[in-house]
Amino acid sequence: MPASTVRNLLVRGMLAGLVAGVIAFAFAFFVGEGPVDQSIALESTAAAPQHVHGGDTAAAPAAPAAEEEEELVSRSLQSTAGLATGVLVYGVALGGIAALVYSFALGRIGRFSPRASAALVAAAAFTTVYLVPFLKYPATPPAVGNPDTIGKRTTLFFLMVLLSVLIGVAALILGRRLAPRLGNWNASVVAGLAFAVAVTLAFVFLPGNGDAVRESFPAALLWKFRVATLGIQAVLWTAFALVFGLLAERLLAPRQAPAAPAAAPVPAA
Structure with a gap:
């Protein structure tokens, strides 16, 4: 494959990764942030000091409060700009790598159309890079592991x-x-x-x-978090396959210009 075609596929792969990152960010924000917030709130509640009061005795004097570490990045910023930056950079990087793999695999995995080849590459990447490792070592909610x-x-x-x-x-x-x-x-x-x-x-x-994860952590919340995490990756790779397949097809199989109508035969004298 010519170097110019590989370069064009790389650019289109990164663009498709950016679009897929935007879609995955929307999914992560509306579906994935809920379990994360619940996990952090649950962990904060479990870590809060418990005050024990006796029957007739006064409450025990509180211990000197430890200085709380200053939060460098607020939770609201993490769940918006931070999440968007991470997902978009991740999508662009994986899009570029997947485009290079696509350039190498095109024509070597069978006689498939550019769109079908993009779908196969994306499915293989999702399975090997994320799904199989996830099944062995599933994601853990933050502040809980x-x-x-x-x-x-x-x-x-x-x-x-x-x-x-x-x-x-x-x-x-x-x-x-x-x-x-x-x-x-x-x-x-x-x-x-x-x-x-x-x-x-x-x-x-x-x-x-x-x-x-602690045994006391709610199983339903853990399941919800892991399903959301897997869904983010599935949405990312599906969107990439659809967008990149369309861009690759337009590059590799451009539409042919309609043929000019045939000239009318000249009547014989």
Whole structure:
């Protein structure tokens, strides 16, 4: 593929990522911020000091209040400008990377249209980069997780991302090599099963993070937060696939100009 076409696809991928980031931000603000606020409020209530009063005795003297740490960024700013900045930068970055992957994969994953190829690349990226690692190490609400295990959980999550991507690439190579002998459909099924088996083995042998959330934390709120987190990623990648597929199709398969009407035959003398 010419370098100019790759550059144009990169620009369109980043633009599609920006549009997808705007849509994902709207979803995160209206759907995801509710569980986050509830989690923070619940944690603040649990951390508040409890005053115990005796029957006939006076209330115990309060201990000297510890100086509260000054909040550098307010919660309202975090949930608006901060959230928007993070999601938009994330969308543009992933859009550019996905566009480069699309440029490499185009024509190598089958004879699909530009839109279909964009949908396949986005689906593969969502599955390997987020869905599979999320199933092993799901998201934890802020201010709720065990602070002593943050480093460990972060390392394990990115290790799972790396393994998922490598397994996905290996499954793709396996499918391409089996296609001449088994056919495209059978080779795809075998590659998909191999991917599922390898991911299952990774789930079994990698350590868990069961201590990430306290047992007393409400299960319904935890479920709501994790569904919202997964929904943000699903909305982001779906919007990217639709927008980038349209832009890529206009670039790679431009509409042909309508043919000029044929001249009327000249009557014979």
